[in-house]
Amino acid sequence: MIVAGVTTTRERRTQAERREGTIAALLDGTVRCLAERGYAATSTAAVCAEAGVSQGALFRHFPTRQALLVATAEHVATRNVDAFRATAGADVDTVDDVVAVLGRLRTIVLSPANQTWRELLVAARSDADLRAALVPARESLQAQMLGAAADLWGDRLRDHDLAAVLSIVVNMLDGLAFSALDPDPAAAPGRTVERALRLLAEMIVSHYPQEHP
Amino acid sequence: MIVAGVTTTRERRTQAERREGTIAALLDGTVRCLAERGYAATSTAAVCAEAGVSQGALFRHFPTRQALLVATAEHVATRNVDAFRATAGADVDTVDDVVAVLGRLRTIVLSPANQTWRELLVAARSDADLRAALVPARESLQAQMLGAAADLWGDRLRDHDLAAVLSIVVNMLDGLAFSALDPDPAAAPGRTVERALRLLAEMIVSHYPQEHP
DNA sequence: TCACATAGATAGCGAGCGCTCACTTTTTAT
């Protein structure tokens, strides 16, 4: 005990603040574990070590490991949409514009938050409960990405093509991220990826409705 | 013991035949486990149950679980190339031709053999040894797919665009397969995938070098 | 035929997993 008037360095927090703090630490720890070590190595013990809390604290707030993972999925889903929206507002007039946008989208897709989301998607394939829990987050994510794509290309592509272009772009970038065997990005021989992205940009721009000069 | 002349139902096999038989059973069992239950649930016990052999038999032929998985990866890599090559030889003159080819490629990508390969790719991301072991198979796979693509589009696309188109197509199909949350394929709302594939086909055909009539 | 090498089966070990429980510490309500 400390003499009155000289407070300890430990700050006083309400129960709600403590609760939110450790939950946030657990979610962040889970994201880091999933992105760095993968789904299988994301044990409750590993998450707790990363978050700096005890296992008892984890199981106070999440009844099961899967509940923690589902909460993490919803956590990163919102982050991913925000990052995706941030790319909107750029120009997409020329091929070079589109190449720049695709490059920025690529770095977003390779980010830890997206890596986490992908890890959970794969795990959900063999886990019916996780799969069901991921569906809502996934649908809202897709809807919001479509909205962001409309901001980008809304006056360049008709609605009919918008969703299709979005599907091509994000699935290709996801496919690249999934099957990247080299830890270093852009280590592919001959810069195939760069050429593929430029070709895709050319294809997209050439499908803009013709303007009559 | 049975009287001479009346052989038992059990056939007599050489040691080499027994060996190859159980190894083949183990590899097939591993493929089935990976495709149906996923990487984490592909335990040595599960594989042995699927293959109908004992754990002792498994560890006689494969010193470790990872060795079994690496062998399985090389096993399916060759299968995948064969399936991919089989799509070559079709026409790709019209948009409808290309749509048909993309549809066939899509079913190949969704096959169990490819699902297995994808499961191993993801696991390799957080397992340096598995990753290193997968690199050769992956490179030969890419090279052979490029060869098959040349058979398909060799006289329609110049070399410069060939690898780029291949990258777009297979990465998009892989991305679709990776992030498919619905067990039923083509259950997406509004047939977005079909429209995306058709748009991609249109884009590819419209990038054929112009012929002067 | 028979000693030997190879193939396969079975029991079980140590480690790590998800999770529980008895307990202490901190905040809140009276």
Next chain:
DNA sequence: ATAAAAAGTGAGCGCTCGCTATCTATGTGA
């Protein structure tokens, strides 16, 4: 001030995992 409630701790339980040791069955070469 004090009792109740909530948050957080850490030892440990039951279980499954990859893997080993020991044993039996089967084919091989002399």
